[in-house]
Every structure is written in structure tokens, then in C-alpha cells.
Amino acid sequence: MRRQGFASVLCWLLLMQGAPNAWAAPFRAAIAVRQVTPDPLLPVSGGVGPSHPVTEKRGDLTVRALVMESGETQVAILSTDFLGLPGVIGNRIRAACPAIPPDQILIGATHTHSAPDLYGFPDGLGGFAIDLSYAERVVDQAAQAIHEALSKLRPSQIRTATGEARGKIAYNYYAEQLYDPRCTVVQFLGERATPFATLVNYAIHPEVLGAGAGIISPDLIGPLYNRITSQGGGIGIFMNGALGGMVTADNRSENGGDQRIWSECVRIGTLLADEALRIVSQAPVQPNPSLRIESQLIRFPVDSSLIWQIMQGSPLGYPKSERREIATTLNLVNLGNTQMLTIPGEALPNIGYYLKRHMKGDHNLLLGLTNDAFGYILTRVDWGSFNRYDYISRTCLGEQTGEILIAEALKLIASTPAPASE
Numbered sequence: 001m002r003r004q005g006f007a008s009v010l011c012w013l014l015l016m017q018g019a020p021n022a023w024a025a026p027f028r029a030a031i032a033v034r035q036v037t038p039d040p041l042l043p044v045s046g047g048v049g050p051s052h053p054v055t056e057k058r059g060d061l062t063v064r065a066l067v068m069e070s071g072e073t074q075v076a077i078l079s080t081d082f083l084g085l086p087g088v089i090g091n092r093i094r095a096a097c098p099a100i101p102p103d104q105i106l107i108g109a110t111h112t113h114s115a116p117d118l119y120g121f122p123d124g125l126g127g128f129a130i131d132l133s134y135a136e137r138v139v140d141q142a143a144q145a146i147h148e149a150l151s152k153l154r155p156s157q158i159r160t161a162t163g164e165a166r167g168k169i170a171y172n173y174y175a176e177q178l179y180d181p182r183c184t185v186v187q188f189l190g191e192r193a194t195p196f197a198t199l200v201n202y203a204i205h206p207e208v209l210g211a212g213a214g215i216i217s218p219d220l221i222g223p224l225y226n227r228i229t230s231q232g233g234g235i236g237i238f239m240n241g242a243l244g245g246m247v248t249a250d251n252r253s254e255n256g257g258d259q260r261i262w263s264e265c266v267r268i269g270t271l272l273a274d275e276a277l278r279i280v281s282q283a284p285v286q287p288n289p290s291l292r293i294e295s296q297l298i299r300f301p302v303d304s305s306l307i308w309q310i311m312q313g314s315p316l317g318y319p320k321s322e323r324r325e326i327a328t329t330l331n332l333v334n335l336g337n338t339q340m341l342t343i344p345g346e347a348l349p350n351i352g353y354y355l356k357r358h359m360k361g362d363h364n365l366l367l368g369l370t371n372d373a374f375g376y377i378l379t380r381v382d383w384g385s386f387n388r389y390d391y392i393s394r395t396c397l398g399e400q401t402g403e404i405l406i407a408e409a410l411k412l413i414a415s416t417p418a419p420a421s422e
Helices: 002-019 089-093 132-151 221-230 262-280 305-313 349-358 387-394 401-415
Strands: 026-034 062-070 073-080 105-109 158-163 171-172 182-189 195-202 235-240 247-249 290-300 327-333 339-342 363-366
Touching: 002 235, 026 132, 026 171, 062 158, 062 235, 073 290, 089 105, 089 132, 089 171, 089 349, 105 235, 132 158, 132 349, 158 262, 158 327, 158 363, 171 182, 171 327, 182 262, 182 339, 235 349, 290 363, 290 401, 339 401, 349 363, 349 401, 363 387
Parallel strands: 073 105, 195 235, 339 363
Antiparallel strands: 026 062, 062 073, 158 182, 171 247, 182 195, 290 327, 327 339
């Protein structure tokens, strides 16, 4: 009897050894949302310089926290409806969430041009456009969203897919076809394989309305979220991609002008949501995906006098540097058969294509404007080239920004094992 029992146990152990994830702790995930529309309304920022007054709102600004866990590894992805969320504010959010290591909290911005300034841009009157009390409210609400998601973690499955988002959604304002039409979608499933969250990764400027419209709004991202929920995709969360130079919403009219109207936000956001749900609809379910995160500190020289002056004068308290440089964290996340790489600004599409080509996942996401929002990211051969690139060169940290990002990202990718394949 003892020999039979031992043989049975040995057989079971050998079977389990060959089963993928047999010993892994169950993958868990959850998502939470907080509304951060200012009341009363505040002016909105479309870029460097004074903010613009508003008289109304369309939709609500939100912060959305997606938390994932496998064994002792936890990763939080926070998406915020702002032009950009600087690392100095992101670090305040991380400090308020000590349950997760700070370098495992990825904080990005959707890049709406119809939200209050969080950079601390000069207002042209000797002060700053940022409302510091409002910024503190954003920090508080973002931390609350992360805490809530942590408290609601539940066993989950995922499915991931990549495909071209079809229809009149985006184009490159500088060179119409030079953009990435691919959309990668990660859907999180709960009981009975029912979606409770849908992560959409796509490169686009949500600037249908623009800062001068007098409207505070998440722009096309609000309708995208509404459509995902109404179509059974659960709560949506959007992370932008390599949107620089100048991948924008295709709100062009037949006459050639831009249609800066809310109905265009609804049309584009709804279409992108429908395309995302179509792309992911037939993807195979990954029942217990593995989760891994790697982090690396990288430093960039600040050659741009404009950006250096903003950092030095900002009331946010950017770290002082005698070497005139700034540091940020680069993250690489493996989730099932998928890989995610953070980008601390608006990388040009050629950089995005190059990095995706060297990533190791069956599906690869670039999380733009994540962990920091340093403006445009160009390679040295693009920086200062062409009159068309004048603005994006002036609002780039410097000639080496793209070169440093690519080199450090490739090192991180090379040193990290490939995610599990389908």
C-alpha cells in the first residue's frame, strides 16, 4: 500500500511539473476609478504657456487604476486625463501607496488638451498656470483609486490581441501616413469569463476640441470609455503610445478644416472603442498569466533652455541638478504573452516602431507619457531638422533624448526573459 501510495504521489508530481503555471499563485487583478473634474472649473492647458479659460465641461476627467498581482509581484497602471503628469507629482502618488513598491506603479496621461495644467507652466503674468490645491486633490484621488483596486483584487484571466484600428481615427499631421495604426488590447476577465476591464493602447493626440474651445473634457477618451462599458467590455483604461510628431485625431472635414466639436469626440472615441473590442474579441483566453516587472533608472541631459527654465521655476519642486540632467524610471512588464515598455514622453512614431520591433512579446505595448512627461522624444537625426520640427525640437529635452531612450530600452529588453508565447 505504501509503495502504491508513493507511486501515485510521484506520478502526480511529475504531471504537475509538466503543467505550465501549476505551482504559480493565481493571477489577480482589479480596476477602480475616481472623478477629478475641478469644481469650480479651472483653465485648461494645451502645451507650454498660459492656460485657456473655460465655460463648460463635456464628460468628466478621471484617474483609473488597474492593479495586477501574481505571487509576490504587484503592478499598478494608473491612467490620468491630463496633458501630462510629471514624475514629481507621480512620486507623491507613489508615496501615498506604500503597499506597492514605487517603481512598480506606472503612471501615465491620456494627453487630453482640455484639462488643467499639472506641469507648472508660466502663466505669462509672473506666476504659474497650475492650481496646487487641485494638484493635491488629484494625488489624493489617484491614491484612493489604487487602494480601492488593491482591496478588490480577484482571480482573473486575460486575453490580448493586436490589430489595425480601421476607419477615420488618427493621422500624422506632419506626414499623413507616418503613424502606427496598430491597436493592442488587453482584456481582463472575471467569473464566467466576463470582462471587467479593457486596456487600450493606441497612439493618438486627444485634441479634437483643443485648449482654445473653452471646454474642460477628457476629449475623445471619455466617449471611448463610455462605449467600452456599454458594449460589455467593463471599465476602460487608455494608455497612449508613440504619438509624437504629430499623431493626432483625424477630425478633418471634407473642406480641410478641423471639426473642433463634441460630436467628433464621440465619433472618434466610439469608433476606437469598437475597433479595440473587435480586435480582442477572438483572442484566446490566458487562464493564469505570469507577471514580471523590471525597472531601470535612466538619466537625460536637459539641453532645451525652455524646458530647463520651466523645471527650475516650477512650484512643483523639480530635483535640482548641477549637471543639468533629470532622471526617471523605465519599466518593462511581462504579462502572459505580452510585453509593455514605458516611454517618459511623446516618442516619434519611428522610435515606437523600432522599439516594438525589438520587444519580445507576441503583443507589445508602448506606454507613452508614462512615469514622466518630458515632452517630445526625437532621435538626433530628427532633432533640429526641418522647419516642421521646430516646435517639437524646442519642447524636447535635447538631441540625445531619443538615443538614450532607445539604448537603455534595448538593454532592458535584452536582459529580461521573453514572456510566455501563445
